[in-house]
Amino acid sequence: MLRENLFEKLKCYSDFSSKEKDLILASANYNNARILKEDSVFRKNHSLDDSIQDLSFLECLGAITSKTWAHDICMADQFLKDQKCISLFDRSVILNNWLASNGICPLLRFAFSKWYEIDFPEDVEDLAELSLVYLYKIIPHVFSNLSKNEEFIAEGAYGRVFIGEDKDKVIKYPYNFAAKNFMLDMESNVYKKSIGSDLNNYFAKLYKFHDGIMVKEYIEGVSGWYLLEHDKEFRADPYNLKQLEEIYHLINKFYLEYNINIDMHPGNFQWSYKDNKWFIVDYGAMPKIGSEYFPRDCFHKYFKKIWLDLHSLMKDIPIRSVDLLFYK
Ligand SMILES: Nc1ncnc2c1ncn2[C@@H]1O[C@H](COP(=O)(O)OP(=O)(O)O)[C@@H](O)[C@H]1O
Ligand SMILES: [Mg+2]
Numbered sequence: 629m630l631r632e633n634l635f636e637k638l639k640c641y642s643d644f645s646s647k648e649k650d651l652i653l654a655s656a657n658y659n660n661a662r663i664l665k666e667d668s669v670f671r672k673n674h675s676l677d678d679s680i681q682d683l684s685f686l687e688c689l690g691a692i693t694s695k696t697w698a699h700d701i702c703m704a705d706q707f708l709k710d711q712k713c714i715s716l717f718d719r720s721v722i723l724n725n726w727l728a729s730n731g732i733c734p735l736l737r738f739a740f741s742k743w744y745e746i747d748f749p750e751d752v753e754d755l756a757e758l759s760l761v762y763l764y765k766i767i768p769h770v771f772s773n774l775s776k777n778e779e780f781i782a783e784g785a786y787g788r789v790f791i792g793e794d795k796d797k798v799i800k801y802p803y804n805f806a807a808k809n810f811m812l813d814m815e816s817n818v819y820k821k822s823i824g825s826d827l828n829n830y831f832a833k834l835y836k837f838h839d840g841i842m843v844k845e846y847i848e849g850v851s852g853w854y855l856l857e858h859d860k861e862f863r864a865d866p867y868n869l870k871q872l873e874e875i876y877h878l879i880n881k882f883y884l885e886y887n888i889n890i891d892m893h894p895g896n897f898q899w900s901y902k903d904n905k906w907f908i909v910d911y912g913a914m915p916k917i918g919s920e921y922f923p924r925d926c927f928h929k930y931f932k933k934i935w936l937d938l939h940s941l942m943k944d945i946p947i948r949s950v951d952l953l954f955y956k
Contacts, residue, residue: 634757651955656763658671668951686729689726708723733763734759740949755917757915771803774790777792787803796846797846798832802840812842819911827878827879849900849902851898856894871906891910
């Protein structure tokens with residue numbers, strides 16, 4: 629679903645202000661420089677350093693058309709690869725400069741501790757999807773129709789969530805360009821697709837999606853992440869593991885049917901003490917790159933890696949899917 633109109637989404641880059649464009653480009657390079665060194669000061673200086681902005685290749689890289697864009701980008705990268713003198717990182721910088729000068733969103737190449745090469749047009753599509761989701765998060769979106777009686781409860785990477793006056797609904801407002809333009813839209817489409825299936829019984833109800841804003845059933849309780857963090861007994865004896873396992877299988881089934889990766893992160897699950905039940909409060913999908921991290925073959929593997937181990941690991945070394953520059 630994130631894959632729909634990928635090229636149009638990449639082209640949105642051309643509508644940003646020059647300050648926004650510069651930030652996105654620098655951010656992509658800053659992230660990609662992780663292939664050189666993890667140190668953030670080094671990467672910041674390096675990504676903003678004009679000497680790496682070699683423009684001499686730009687003219688050799690050809691044109692990008694809406695029909696063959698993934699192929700065109702793949703060919704351009706191949707051309708740069710054939711120039712043996714260019715390092716991996718410099719190649720990505722040149723390619724990103726070329727994309728940006730064509731009004732196309734630059735590409736993230738380093739994610740989840742790994743460098744992604746472009747060998748086929750499909751690799752370009754995978755990277756495009758990843759880059760849009762992350763880089764368009766940098767651009768803030770200010771929402772204005774907040775009512776006085778709504779109280780902030782929590783936020784994720786895309787939405788700020790408020791509880792309504794009657795305390796039975798939450799309102800999720802998009803607060804960045806990615807959320808406003810496609811992430812919440814996609815989340816509401818996941819909901820629509822799930823209607824009538826068993827999976828839908830575990831989703832917080834979506835009452836309304838209008839003008840980029842979601843109104844959902846409020847699930848009073850605590851998130852899986854909160855329980856891992858604050859409740860020692862939960863780790864030893866997690867609540868209703870059978871039910872989590874059922875949800876896990878339903879999500880996998882949904883994936884096989886629609887090729888949509890629902891983000892099965894513990895922060896998206898909410899435990900309701902009242903109903904003695906797990907709910908998924910965020911049914912947003914994630915890009916293909918990164919979704920491989922979630923074991924699909926065995927629930928216990930998934931639970932150990934994504935709930936128990938990930939939580940301890942995040943405390944010691946926060947895993948950075950990607951590392952971006954934001955407005956101060
Ligand atoms: N329906 C809900 N009921 C209760 N809490 C919610 C609900 N929806 C979201 N939240 C809280 O808000 C947080 C952020 O919402 P989420 O939908 O996950 O946003 P994002 O898409 O930005 O990750 C959740 O982790 C959860 O703590
Ligand atoms: Mg979330």
